[in-house]
Amino acid sequence: MPLPRLIPCLDVAGGRVVKGVRFEALRDVGDPIELGAAYSAAGADELVFLDIKATLDARSTLLALVSGVAERVAIPFTVGGGVRSAADGYALLRAGADRVSVNSAALERPGLIGELASQLGSQAVVVAIDATRGRVRARAGTAPTRRDAVAWAREAEARGAGEILLTSIDADGTRDGYDIDLTRAVADAVSIPVIASGGAGTARHVADVLDVAQAALLASIVHENPGRLTSLRAELRQIGVPLRDAA
């Protein structure tokens, strides 16, 4: 297996990195290209950019942002938000993204996963799943569905997904640790890699989830201070997590 990965996640809206509580009171925290470069320099293995507004007229802003990041940053990055067709996904890859992530659009129309996989290749297709108590939610966690998270992950794999980005809504933002049970259940059910998301507070939390998942998404733990990523990597290596030497 490849080495475990640490993946900072940046929420973007209108071409800027923003931060907010449940998408309200969004605060501008910086330029995506500068922040992406800072995380890359601090040792990120990969980056995720999520366009949390993803309105139709914002597509060109997003594409410009993606090409700016691709020119500046020499690590892989995934872009999500507003991908509704294979053409949307292709445009992001042509702009310089390595992979695209789909969530609500795939829940509404699961055939989208297969269309993306056949045009972009499975390795470029990430299916993001937001779950609470084992059930999937759509629309950034606001809309309950009847889908079971494990069953949906399996279906996504069968349809051609190359990776699952699994967020526990229950753990998200708590800094009390990842939802290990949910992550293990999904990782055991599929044979594609799984990125765990939600709940990172300490190096131990990250180490624990990397026992069951192939990558850990980092949000609030590094947002106040990208330099925290460097110390987190050092702590993790010290407790035996085989992260790459990012020098």
Next chain:
Amino acid sequence: MCDYGAGNVRSVTASLVRLGAETSTTSDPDTIVEADLAILPGVGSARSAMARLRERGLDEALRQRVERGKATLGICLGLQLALEESEEDGGVAGLGILPGRALRLRAGRVPRIGWALVEPGGEAFYFAHSYAAETPAASARSEGVVVAAEAGSFLGVQFHPERSGAAGGRFLARCLSRA
């Protein structure tokens, strides 16, 4: 840079520009034959990629380059396309620049995504692939998987140097200095 619709052209170009190279992204076979270094990037499926290379006459241009001994680099799918055959999409004939076939990965989680150590060298590079070369021309491996193969002036790598941080930059700089 061979442009046949593959997705990762921009990030490869950006890496070369950072190293001071003058690049052009083109689907013109003559430009590809004449360049100091030609790069065949690639993500996506083998069948549609081969069809698009043929449509543009880039398959012949790449073979001609290698016959003339001009430096040529295949990245990811670009390595797999250079082989005689890929088992992807029910079997696809490749460029035949390298001996061997691309086979679906059978061990571990597939796609194989992430940074992994490459031997010789012991440095980590970034991978995202579901198929890998089986070839007598292998020149580097990672976790038992062939990740580089060479024949004459052609070098194919399974990893993404353009996405492999400082190690990837050093690799591309070596490619440029040899061209």
